[in-house]
Amino acid sequence: AISRESEENPVSRIGPNNAVYVIYTSGSTGTPKGVIGLHCGAVNRLNWMWRVYPFKGGEVCCQKTYLSFVDSVWEIFGPLLQGVQTVIISDDAVKDPQLLIEGLAANHVSRIVLVPSLLRLLLDSFGDLQRRLPDLRLWVTSGEEIPVELAKRFGQAMPEARLINLYGSSEVSADVTFYEIGGDPQEKRVPIGRPIDNTQVHLLDENLQLVPVGVHGELNVGGAGLARGYLNRPDLTAERFIANPFRQGEVLFKTGDLGRRLADGSIEYLGRRDHQVKIRGFRVELGEVESQIKGLEAVSNCVAVLREDRPGDQWLVAYYVPREGDTVSESHVRQHLQSKLPDYMVPQYFVELSSIPLTPNGKVDRKALPKPQAEDNLAISFVAPNDSLEMQLTKIWESVLSVKPIGIMDNFFEIGGHSLLAARLFSRIEKTMGLNLPLVTLFKAPTVELLAKIIRGKSWNAGWSSLVPIQAGGSKPPLFFVHGAGGNVLLYRELALHLGNDQPFYGLQAQGLDGRKPPYKSFEDMATHYVKEVRSLQPEGPYYLGGYCLGGAIALEMAQQLVSQSHEVALLAMGETSNFSSAPAVLPFYYSRRLQNLMFHWQNLWTLPMRDKLAFFSKKSRTELERAKLKLII
Structure with missing residues (x-):
């Protein structure tokens, strides 16, 4: 019967847009959804890999990823379709660093794909990877961000190997961009690089408009690698796979990831959009907090989260793992962050762990992180009030900040204070104590102890000046930023901190805030007064000016007056300033x-x-x- 059948190969009716697999992914929501991958995406990804990182004679690959994850497709078919030997690493070996190393070494494996968490585990477990794995020359990390310090450690441990950073997701055939990391990376964050073949990555704002170089936006991916959508989820497919505004009839996938394009054209990953949180009105990038903690040599791993264990009670919490043999105090981590980040980005709680909990595919299991305890909040040790004035101020602070107890050494901005609460605090002080203190007093006296000292000395009654030293020290030319519509300059504190201790920074507050002198009514009069104040500190240019909102327009008028007086204005920075000339x-x-x-x-x-x-x-x-x-x- 068989002899009567044709000897010709069966006709394949499979086309590029047919489904090649359905892989379930939980993403960041924890709800599984089936991604329908297409043949065209799989073939495009394989062809790119074979072209950019071609196999050489005698290579051996390994298959170690669960079949339910998309990386397993490339581990299996990448070498198989090129006739390259592949060994299968058991699940037990993947979980045991010793067994994994022994399996890789015994089979002379030459390339491997792994998540940075597993790479860190191998580096922590073995100080002689180069000797143990001399054949393993190509290491590929994907699945999560790789910290710079981890990349540096790899370069030191495996100087003869190559390290590739891949970025992508199941919805785009696993990989979208690639970046080869040098042996001693100097970037603050490891870039994810440039798109692979036949793939486009657009960085867009909330209105699907392209953002400029250096400005963060959401990564939207188009090209050959896109999946068809989610199995039996037309609603979610329509939400995430949108019409391409740049190519009619094509589709973009909204990744939910944030990034920015660097000057050299490569892309820097900035974390998940759902990991970008707001605390007291401030937008916080959890990835930036984590990046700074991982910059400490004694810290092996960390994760930052926003917890709300009780409704309305939000706290930023940092969990960290000390490197084996090292001791890292919570106060040391806190002080490091205070020197690198604005106060609102410094976590309220620091929790030391022996390890970060992971999901089966090696990603951080945020739901398994323990609830912080009261002893994990290591702000400056509590110091009780010394007299009735400090007691009175402390009660006002506790009422305004909704924090108890507050010590006289606690910094207003480090225990939840911000510009709105500052206005409320000084309003309460005026009602309770009859003292009309200028808001900028908080720059000099951010603690109860220092504020009480100023009140006792009545130095707050000194002559009024619009020029406020926010950061007086430093060797760089000073920056002068004009107040917004509210008149005060507290909002510039975070900017001054971000620019560092070597950048002098002065605010220009509105005349009239003290309730004594009448406020100016025109831009020209304001600018004339502020130019006089600026020149009292810096008689000659070049001048560096700026302002937010209304302050930008006033700074423009200041610049025009200075130029008309034959002074150089080297910088004019205007933030969200309207042009009312048209x-x-x-x-x-x-x-x-x-x-x-x-x-x-x-x-x-x-x-x-x-x-x-x-x-x-x-x-x-x-x-x-x-x-x-x-x-x-x-």
Whole structure:
């Protein structure tokens, strides 16, 4: 019967857009969803690998990834379709560093794909990887971000091997970009590199507009590697696979990952969009917090999370693992972050662990991280008030910050304070103690102890100056930033901290905040006064000026006056500043921004105690009226 059948090969009816596999991925949500991968994506990924990293004679590959994960496709078919030998590493060996190393060495494996967590485990377990694995010349990391310090350690341990960083997801045939890491990387973060063949990566804002070089945006991927979508999930497919605004009839996949394009064209990964959190109105990149902690040589691994164990009670928590043989105190980690990050990005709790819990595929299991205990909060040791003044101030601080107990050495900004709470604090001090202190007093006195000292010495009653030293020291030319519509310059504290101790930074606060001198009513008068203040500190240029919102427009007028006086202005930085010289063109933008501001103030209003709501509403109403008058003058 068989002899009667044709000897010709069967006709294949499989095309590029047919499904090649369905792989379930939980992503960051924890809910499994089936990704329908296509033949065209799989073949494109394989062809790229064979072209860029071709196999050489005598190579041996290994298959160690669970078949339910997309990396297993390339581990199996990459070498198989090229006739390259592959050995299978058992699940037990993958979980045991000793068995894994023995298996790789015995089979002379020449290339491996692994997550950075497993690479770290191997480096921590063996100080002589080069000797143990002389044949393993190509190491590929994927699945999670690889820290710079881990890449440096690899370069020192395996100087003759190559280390490739791949980025991607199951929805885009596993890999989208690649970057070969040098033996001694100098970047602050390891880039994910450039797209593989027939793949496009667009960095877009929330309106699907391209962002400039250096500005963060969401990674949207197009090209041959895209999956068809999610199995039996048309709603989720429509949400994540969107129409390509740059190529009609094509599709982009919204990865949910953030990144920015560097000057050389490569891309830097900045973490998950759902790992970008807001605390007290500040946007915090958890990946940046983790990156700074991992910069400590004595820290082996870490993860940062935003916890809300009780409704409305949000805390930033850092979990870290000391390197074997090293001791790392919580205070040391805290002080390191305080020197590198703004206060609002420094975690309230630090928890030391023996290891970071992982999911079966080697990624961080955030749900398994333990709840921090009270003793994990190692802010400066509690120091009780010494007299009635410090006791009175402490009670006001505890009431405004909703934190108990507060010691006289605790820094206002490090225990949850920000500009809105600062205004509430000084309003409460004025009502309770009859003292009208300028907000900028917090720059000099961010603790109860220092504030009490200023009040006792009555130095807050000194002559008023618009020029406020936020960061007075440093060897670089000073920066002068003008207040926004609110008049105070507290919002520039984080910027000054970010620029470092070597950058002098001065704020220009509005005249009239002290309630004594009348405020200026025009940009020109404000600018003339601020130029005089700036020149009292720095008589000659070049000048470096800036401002946020309204402050940008005032800084522009200052620059024009300085140039007219034959002074050089080397920098004029304007943040979210409107151009009111062409009213019709900016009216839609203007009213949009006013609506955003209204929503922002409305949210702040509802966070206040009832007794403060009326005062806040009255203050903001007066500000808007003054702003409207100013618009008419302009």
